[in-house]
Amino acid sequence: MDFKVRLKELRKSKKLYQEDVASKLGIARTTYASYEQGSREPDHEMLVKIADFFNVSIDYLLRGEEHYKELASELNKRSDTRYAAIDGHDFEDDEKDEILVNALKQIDGLEKIIKEHLEKKDKKNNK
Template sequence: MDNTIGSKIRFLRNRDGYTQKELAEKLNIAKSTMSQYESNNRIPSDDLKIEIANLFNVSTDYLLGRTDGLVPVRDINQDLYDEHDYTAELKSLIDDEEFRTEFLDFEDWTDEEKRNILFAIRANRALREKNEKK
């Protein structure tokens, strides 16, 4: 699969079993417009990109080719915003030998995986520094 928005939309549509007509109807657009999006002859508006991402439960970064990850956005983030015992989850991860082995074996990670972890660590450090100044 190439990395264009049209190929991503086509992939997601096929993955979820929609015809072009069915997806077009869900998005309140013409089937011919959907065809143009999938063939990269036309680019969806930003609002429609968000609607498509929400419908297929992927990030707009995925649609735009900034990431190949198909991890559902809601699945990753929802439990982080619900009431959650973060301390217990972190302790559980640290106590899990399989996790420690996987985490410490970062040389086999993709650049994207390394970047994500480094981003989280840097963001946490910046937040700590900000809170310490208060």
């Protein structure tokens, strides 16, 4: 799955029309439609706006869930990746993959949280 497909799925999951998203992003519907069609790619600034609007990371927009799964699989192959049993429960391999995928997504989300924190701090310091 590529960017244009993920973008369309995100919009549909929120039950929005292209016009709705375009308006929120401050662009023409035709520009937004061209992103979903793959005939045009957003610049970095617009990628940030799209990621913020849909509350996902830029990494997710560009590489999707598959990226996290591949990364989790690679991490699970390492001998230094350990899972502590909780209440004596050992994890199956597929559970380990799922745990890592979710953790990697959350780590990506931290970028957005840190950025927002720094922006608030800058505004506060500039007053």
